[in-house]
Amino acid sequence: MSDDAVDPDDVRHVADLARVDLDDEEVERFTAQFGDILSYFETLDEVPEVDREADLTNVMRPDEVRDSLDREEALRNAPETEEGYFKGPKVS
Amino acid sequence: MSSEYNGYVTAERIEGADDGPLSDWTVAVKDNISTEGVRTTCGSDMLADYVPPYDATVVERLTEAGATIPGKTNMDEFGMGTTTETSAFGATDNPAAPGHVPGGSSGGSAAVVAAGDADAALGTDTGGSVRCPAAFCGVVGLKPTYGLVSRYGLVAYANSLEQIGPIAPTVEEAAELLEVIAGPDERDATTRDAREALRASDERAGDAREQENGADYEFADAADGDVDGMSIGVPTELVEGADEEVVEVFWDALDELESQGASYHEVDLPSVEHAVEAYYVIAMSEASSNLARFDGVRYGQSGGFEGDWNESFARSREEGFGQEVKRRVLLGTYALSAGYQDKYYRKAQDARAWVKQDFDEALSEADVLASPTMPVPPMELGESLDDPLQMYLADANTTPVNLANLPAITVPAGETGDDLPVGLQFVGPAFDEREIIRAGSALA
Numbered sequence: 268m269s270d271d272a273v274d275p276d277d278v279r280h281v282a283d284l285a286r287v288d289l290d291d292e293e294v295e296r297f298t299a300q301f302g303d304i305l306s307y308f309e310t311l312d313e314v315p316e317v318d319r320e321a322d323l324t325n326v327m328r329p330d331e332v333r334d335s336l337d338r339e340e341a342l343r344n345a346p347e348t349e350e351g352y353f354k355g356p357k358v359s
Numbered sequence: 360m361s362s363e364y365n366g367y368v369t370a371e372r373i374e375g376a377d378d379g380p381l382s383d384w385t386v387a388v389k390d391n392i393s394t395e396g397v398r399t400t401c402g403s404d405m406l407a408d409y410v411p412p413y414d415a416t417v418v419e420r421l422t423e424a425g426a427t428i429p430g431k432t433n434m435d436e437f438g439m440g441t442t443t444e445t446s447a448f449g450a451t452d453n454p455a456a457p458g459h460v461p462g463g464s465s466g467g468s469a470a471v472v473a474a475g476d477a478d479a480a481l482g483t484d485t486g487g488s489v490r491c492p493a494a495f496c497g498v499v500g501l502k503p504t505y506g507l508v509s510r511y512g513l514v515a516y517a518n519s520l521e522q523i524g525p526i527a528p529t530v531e532e533a534a535e536l537l538e539v540i541a542g543p544d545e546r547d548a549t550t551r552d553a554r555e556a557l558r559a560s561d562e563r564a565g566d567a568r569e570q571e572n573g574a575d576y577e578f579a580d581a582a583d584g585d586v587d588g589m590s591i592g593v594p595t596e597l598v599e600g601a602d603e604e605v606v607e608v609f610w611d612a613l614d615e616l617e618s619q620g621a622s623y624h625e626v627d628l629p630s631v632e633h634a635v636e637a638y639y640v641i642a643m644s645e646a647s648s649n650l651a652r653f654d655g656v657r658y659g660q661s662g663g664f665e666g667d668w669n670e671s672f673a674r675s676r677e678e679g680f681g682q683e684v685k686r687r688v689l690l691g692t693y694a695l696s697a698g699y700q701d702k703y704y705r706k707a708q709d710a711r712a713w714v715k716q717d718f719d720e721a722l723s724e725a726d727v728l729a730s731p732t733m734p735v736p737p738m739e740l741g742e743s744l745d746d747p748l749q750m751y752l753a754d755a756n757t758t759p760v761n762l763a764n765l766p767a768i769t770v771p772a773g774e775t776g777d778d779l780p781v782g783l784q785f786v787g788p789a790f791d792e793r794e795i796i797r798a799g800s801a802l803a
Contacts, residue, residue, distance in 0.1 A: 278689070281692050284692050285676075285688050285689055285692040287677060287680065288673040289677065289685070293682075293685070297685075297689065300686065301689075301693070304639075304690060304747065305693070308640055308694070309702075310633065311640070311703065312706065314637075314706055315713065316709055317709050319708075326548040326549075328545065328548065344410065344658035346656070346660070354656075355668065356665075356666065356667060356671040357664075357667050357668065358667065359668070
C-alpha cells in the first residue's frame with residue numbers, strides 16, 4: 268500500500284462529498300477495498316506523458332426555440348410536487 | 360415469454376411501424392435506454408418506478424424500422440459490472456451455460472438473444488458491456504465507433520466511453536440492426552455522419568463497394584465472409600494473460616481464418632497494460648458526476664425531508680444505490696478530489712492518449728486486430744462478486760477499445776472442454792465497421 272493508505276475517516280469524508288450515507292459495515296468494507304483498488308490505480312505512474320493530437324471541433328448548434336416537455340411530463344417522476352413545482356427539502 | 364433466466368426487467372411490448380426493414384423482428388432493449396411510457400430502471404432501486412416521458416433516438420429508429428420491442432432487459436445497476444449480478448432485480452442466468460454468469464453489463468440483452476426469446480437486442484458498451492455478455496452467451500455483439508450511434512435517451516454512466524450496440528445470433532443480423540440505429544442525430548452533438556468518410560475510404564481503395572446514392576451505411580453487405588488477403592494483427596499482450604483453454608480456442612479460430620486466405624502477425628501494444636486502470640479512473644470519475652442527478656426530488660427514491668437538502672439527498676442515495684454503484688461513485692469522487700486529480704485522472708488521460716496512439720500504429724499495418732474477447736470463460740454465478748478488483752481485471756481485453764473510441768465485434772469462436780462459450784474480438788479503424796463485420800462473418 269502507498270503512503271496514502273485509506274482509513275475509515277477518508278471513506279466517510281469522500282462519502283460526505285459524494286452525498287452518499289454509508290453504514291458502519293460499508294465503511295469498513297470500502298476502507299479495505301479502496302486500499303487495494305487505489306494502489307492498483309497507482310500503476311498509472313508508469314505511464315509516459317503523451318502528446319494528444321485531438322482535433323477540436325465547435326459543435327454548437329444555432330440557439331433556436333424548440334418544443335420541450337410540458338410541465339406535467341417534467342414533473343411525472345418526482346416523488347413529491349406541489350402546485351406545479353418540484354417539492355424538495357430546505358437548501359441549508 | 361420465458362423468464363427462468365431473468366433476462367427481462369419489464370416484459371411490455373412496444374409495437375413498431377407496420378412495415379420496414381425490421382418489421383418481422385423482435386428487438387429487446389437494455390433497461391438504461393429510454394422508452395416513452397415504459398419504465399426504465401437501469402437495474403436500480405433508485406429508478407424502480409421511473410417512466411421516461413420520451414424515447415431514445417435508437418428506440419425511435421427501431422420502431423420506425425418496424426421492429427417490435429418485447430421488453431427491457433436486465434443489466435448490472437447503471438451498467439456497472441461484468442456479470443449482471445449487481446442488478447437490483449436479481450442476477451440473470453446464462454442460457455448458453457446455465458449456472459454461469461451471462462457477462463455484463465448487458466447480460467439480459469445477450470441472454471434473451473441466446474435463449475431465442477428475441478431476434479436481437481440492444482446493449483450499451485462502456486468498457487466491454489456489449490462484447491463481454493455476447494461472448495459469454497455465445498452470440499455476436501458489436502461496439503460501434505464512438506459517435507456512430509446516438510446516445511440521446513441513454514441514461515449516462517460514462518459519456519466519453521459508452522456506445523449503444525447490437526447483439527444478434529449472426530454477424531449479418533447485427534450489421535442489419537446497426538444500419539438502422541447508426542447515423543447522426545441533432546440531439547447528440549457527439550454523433551457524426553460517417554458515410555462521407557466511408558465513401559472516401561472506398562475511393563482510395565478503388566473499391567467496387569462504392570455506394571450508389573450514399574444514403575445508407577450498407578454494413579450488412581460487408582458480412583460476406585470474404586477474408587482472402589486480409590491482414591490480422593494479434594496483440595500479444597491481450598493473449599498472454601488469458602486462460603489456457605481460451606487461448607487454445609482463439610488460435611484454432613485464427614487457423615480457420617488463415618485457411619480462408621487471411622494472414623496474421625503479432626503486434627505490440629505496450630499501452631494496453633494500463634488500460635484497465637485508466638478505464639476505471641475515467642469511468643468512475645464520469646459516473647460520480649453523472650449520477651449526481653439522482654437526488655430523490657426530480658426523480659429517484661425520496662430521502663424524506665428531515666434535515667436539509669444534503670442530508671435528504673445522501674439518505675436517498677444510501678437507499679437507492681447498490682454496493683457497486685456506491686463503490687464507483689465514491690472512488691470517482693476520490694479520484695477527482697483536490698490533491699488527487701493529477702495523480703489519477705490526469706494520468707488516466709495520458710494512458711488514454713497512449714492507447715489510442717498504439718492502436719493507430721498497429722492498425723496502420725493490419726486491416727483488423729484480433730484477440731480473445733474475455734480472458735476467461737464465464738464465471739459461476741456468485742463466484743466473483745466479493746472481489747471487485749478481480750472483476751475489474753476481467754475487462755483487460757475490452758476496455759482499451761473504449762479508450763481509443765474504436766469499433767469492435769465479438770463472434771463465437773468455440774467452446775472450452777466444459778462447453779463454455781469463448782468469443783473472439785476483432786478491432787478495426789474508426790468508422791470502418793465494415794472491416795470488422797467482414798472478418799467476423801467468416802466465423803459466424
